[in-house]
Every structure is written in structure tokens, then in C-alpha cells.
Amino acid sequence: MRIDAVTIFPGYLAALDLSLIGRARREGIIDLRVHDLRDFTHDRHRTVDDTPYGGGAGMVMKAQPWREALTHVLDSDDGRSGPAPVLLVPGPGGERFTQASARELAKAPWLAFACGRYEGIDERVYEWATERMEVRVVSLGDYVLNGGEVAVLAMVEAIGRLLPGVVGNAESLVEESHEGGLLEYPIYTKPATWDGGDGVERVVPEVLLGGNHAAIADWRHQQRLERTAARRPDLLHDAATTGGLADLDHAVATPADAAELAVLQKACWIEMVAPVENWWGAPAEDADTVAADLEHWSTHVFRSGGRLVGSVRVRRDPTEPRTWQIGRLMVVPDLQGRGLGRELLALAESLAPPDVDTYWLNTGADQQRLLRIYRKAGYRISGEGEGPGTVDLTRRA
Numbered sequence: 527m528r529i530d531a532v533t534i535f536p537g538y539l540a541a542l543d544l545s546l547i548g549r550a551r552r553e554g555i556i557d558l559r560v561h562d563l564r565d566f567t568h569d570r571h572r573t574v575d576d577t578p579y580g581g582g583a584g585m586v587m588k589a590q591p592w593r594e595a596l597t598h599v600l601d602s603d604d605g606r607s608g609p610a611p612v613l614l615v616p617g618p619g620g621e622r623f624t625q626a627s628a629r630e631l632a633k634a635p636w637l638a639f640a641c642g643r644y645e646g647i648d649e650r651v652y653e654w655a656t657e658r659m660e661v662r663v664v665s666l667g668d669y670v671l672n673g674g675e676v677a678v679l680a681m682v683e684a685i686g687r688l689l690p691g692v693v694g695n696a697e698s699l700v701e702e703s704h705e706g707g708l709l710e711y712p713i714y715t716k717p718a719t720w721d722g723g724d725g726v727e728r729v730v731p732e733v734l735l736g737g738n739h740a741a742i743a744d745w746r747h748q749q750r751l752e753r754t755a756a757r758r759p760d761l762l763h764d765a766a767t768t769g770g771l772a773d774l775d776h777a778v779a780t781p782a783d784a785a786e787l788a789v790l791q792k793a794c795w796i797e798m799v800a801p802v803e804n805w806w807g808a809p810a811e812d813a814d815t816v817a818a819d820l821e822h823w824s825t826h827v828f829r830s831g832g833r834l835v836g837s838v839r840v841r842r843d844p845t846e847p848r849t850w851q852i853g854r855l856m857v858v859p860d861l862q863g864r865g866l867g868r869e870l871l872a873l874a875e876s877l878a879p880p881d882v883d884t885y886w887l888n889t890g891a892d893q894q895r896l897l898r899i900y901r902k903a904g905y906r907i908s909g910e911g912e913g914p915g916t917v918d919l920t921r922r923a
């Protein structure tokens with residue numbers, strides 16, 4: 527994997543020479559190149575920031591050095607005419623970086639990181655970069671760091687260790703916290719009885735001392751559940767539904783589902799509920815409108831413990847019968863990012879009759895996350911959609 531990182535503190539990233547990631551670099555598994563943003567300035571003071579338009583505290587990183595630095599990264603393709611890197615911009619206002627993100631990003635051949643400092647980077651850099659590569663703002667968590675470098679250290683380690691050959695024992699990747707959506711079980715090593723100097727003899731749980739592997743596996747699973755319940759109860763609900771679509775109850779929607787579907791539409795497109803100029807009506811639709819549409823589409827609903835967590839609808843295009851229309855692909859926000867959307871899309875495609883030659887769907891031209899999912903699934907933009915600000919996407923069946 528190739529990784530580029532642009533920063534004003536290249537020394538910060540020297541830690542990536544150490545330990546397993548350092549070894550992976552030396553072995554050529556990770557080709558990490560660190561660039562000093564100040565090398566792309568042209569004034570005596572190597573200035574990378576300036577005061578914000580409109581006033582306010584702090585400084586803003588100037589667009590020009592960023593354009594030159596990122597152009598340098600893009601142009602250093604080494605003659606590979608492969609895809610551009612995915613550009614990751616660490617920031618507290620980004621999508622949450624999780625183990626699922628690490629797994630997804632570990633599949634990319636090329637990642638680039640842009641470390642912001644001060645109040646952030648001139649917004650026009652994002653626009654410029656988005657026209658040249660996939661750009662994702664990613665946050666480590668709900669707290670503010672002074673800059674992106676610490677986040678890059680964390681992300682490169684989380685992603686890098688998933689690359690084949692970086693961690694010696696592949697099993698240790700499967701057995702750890704967050705894999706499978708649960709926290710890790712407690713671990714012990716010799717001696718079996720340990721005196722902590724406080725007069726208490728602490729012993730290793732009995733089950734671990736015997737050789738009953740099934741009993742040990744059961745104990746460890748129970749410990750994972752108890753730990754997760756105590757420390758991260760939010761993960762337990764998710765873990766119950768991480769098995770994928772096959773673990774959900776599947777039914778074809780009836781008018782009785784309409785009210786919940788209308789709520790799901792709002793939850794999925796919440797950012798469009800307020801603006802008047804919605805690119806289409808789904809977020810604003812009421813239950814009656816949804817119920818009326820059920821007559822024109824075959825709508826599939828998926829439930830976990832009774833809760834509606836996903837839906838998709840399909841039909842033959844009324845005017846182009848060999849086209850299979852797929853619409854309203856929705857996964858509740860708390861379960862997004864774990865592949866359920868892709869599974870729903872595959873299911874929607876599999877429902878097409880054999881004479882269909884094209885799958886069709888439509889989405890907002892600015893829906894980067896959805897466009898990324900559809901592009902990955904083989905869909906390409908085929909033109910402007912009927913609704914303002916929408917695009918149609920198709921794929922050969």
C-alpha cells in the first residue's frame with residue numbers, strides 16, 4: 527500500500543519508523559512518503575496560514591501550498607496509471623473512524639493524508655481535491671486535537687496492521703476488540719497465582735487452567751459480552767445485528783409499514799428535511815404518500831427484533847421494461863457503514879426478472895457516500911436525473 531502524508535510537522539510522523547509499521551515499511555509492504563507542506567510555499571517565511579475572512583479566532587491554512595503539495599502527490603504516480611488516492615483529512619468534524627473504516631481503507635491501494643493545523647484548511651481546497659480524488663474527512667472521536675498528525679499515526683497503524691504480512695499472527699486480528707463488534711476478553715499469563723504485595727492472592731480463572739477448549743471459548747465469549755455491556759453498551763445492540771442481512775427478518779412491505787418507512791426516510795436523509803429545495807421528496811413524505819407508493823413498487827423491509835432497520839424497493843421501469851429500477855435504499859444511521867447497504871443492493875438486483883438488462887437507480891448528485899457505494903458496486907452515472915440535483919446511475923445486469 528502506498529501512503530502519502532502532508533504535514534507541517536514531518537517529525538511528528540517519525541514514529542511510523544518504529545515497531546510493526548516501521549518493519550512493514552522496511553519490508554516494502556507499506557510505501558509511506560511524508561511531505562512537508564512548507565516545501566510548497568514560495569515566500570521567505572514559508573507561510574502556510576493567514577487570517578480568516580469574516581473574522582474569528584485563529585488562522586486558516588492557505589489554499590495555494592495545499593494545491594501544490596497535493597498536485598505533487600498526485601503527479602508522483604510512478605507511472606502507474608491506477609486510480610488516484612483516497613484523500614483522508616483528519617478533523618473533529620468528520621465521519622467517525624472505526625474498525626470498519628480501517629478494514630475498508632485497508633483494501634485501497636493508495637491513501638493520502640492531509641494534516642490540517644490551526645482552525646483548518648481553506649474550504650476551496652476540499653472542492654479542488656474532490657474533483658481529483660475521493661475526499662473523506664475523518665474523526666478519531668468527539669474531542670479536539672491540535673492537528674491531524676496524531677490522528678494519522680492512529681489511522682496508519684489501524685489500517686496498516688490489517689495489511690497481509692504486517693501482523694505475524696493473523697488470528698490475533700480476529701480475536702481482538704471490535705472485531706465482531708464486541709470488546710476483548712480478559713487475558714492472563716504466568717504465574718497462575720500472583721501476590722500483588724497487598725496481601726491478596728489473585729488467581730487466574732479456573733477454566734483457563736484446564737484444557738477444555740470449548741469451555742474456554744464459552745467463558746471468553748461470556749466475558750466479551752459482560753465487558754461490552756459494562757463499558758460500551760452502545761455496541762451490544764449493533765453487535766446483535768452485525769451478522770448482516772441474513773440475520774434480519776425480511777418481509778414485503780404492507781400499508782402497515784408505511785408510517786415506519788416514512789420515519790426511516792427522514793432518519794436517512796435528515797440533512798434534507800429542513801431545506802426547501804430538496805432534491806426529491808423522500809425526507810418530507812408522510813405515511814399516506816409512502817403507502818400509496820407501495821402499490822407501484824415492491825418494497826422490502828428488514829427488521830431486527832421488530833425494529834425497522836433497512837428497506838429497498840424495486841420495480842420494472844414502467845416505460846423501459848428491460849430496466850430494473852431500485853429505489854429508497856435505506857439503512858438506519860446507527861447500522862450504516864457495515865455493508866448492509868451493499869447487501870440490500872445485491873438483494874434488489876437479485877430480484878430482477880431474467881429478461882432485465884439494466885439496473886437503474888437515482889440519487890442526489892452531492893451524496894458522496896452513496897455515490898461511493900454505488901460506484902464500488904459497478905454503477906456509473908448515466909445522466910442527470912428527473913429531480914433537480916439528482917443523477918441517474920446504471921449498471922448492466
Ligand code: ADE
Nearest residue numbers: 616617618665666671677
Ligand atoms: N484533528 C483535530 N481533532 C481531531 C479528531 N478528533 N480526529 C481527527 N483529527 C482531528
